[in-house]
Amino acid sequence: MLRISLRDGEALIINGALLRASGRTDLIVENQAALLRGREIMTPEEADTPAKQLYFACMMAYIGEDSEKHRDSIIDALRLLMPTLDDIAAKAACVAFANHVAVGDYYKGLAQCRALIAHEQAANSNTVAA
Incomplete structure (x- = not known):
């Protein structure tokens, strides 16, 4: 049993x-x-970086009726993301993500994607600052 409290106007996907x-x-x-x-839901327009595209593809596999059809999108997003990563911890998060997806645990994959998005944002802010 899971109890969820929503604020006025908050979104939830079930x-x-x-x-x-x-x-x-x-x-x-x-x-x-x-x-x-609500805070875990991403729109297609928000998926504007490789890590966010990976998150969106995984989210669609998690909430969609046919998760298998979204696997190609996940693989494509991983292919785009991997070359952009220079940090060993981020690459390890990608491996952990792939392991979760391989066994169909998309929700845990989403948690790994949030870490990848944070890494991507930090790397981008370092690039802008340099």
Whole structure:
């Protein structure tokens, strides 16, 4: 059982369906479901870097009905991202991500992607500062 509290207007995806709270809402999920809260949801327009494209592809595999059809997008995004990484920790996060995806644990893959996005943002801010 999972208890979720949503603020007024907050989005939630459950098994691919986008829901939006009207007023403060408490939900109890009593069985297995693919869930993403508002801060975890990414729009296609927000996927504007290689790490974000990887996150978006993984998110679609997680919430979509046919995760297999999204695997090609995940592989393509990994191919774009890997050459941009110079940090061994970021490459290790990619390997961990690939391991999660290989066994179908897309939610844990999303957590690895958030770390990759943070690394990408830090690397970009260092490039801009230099």
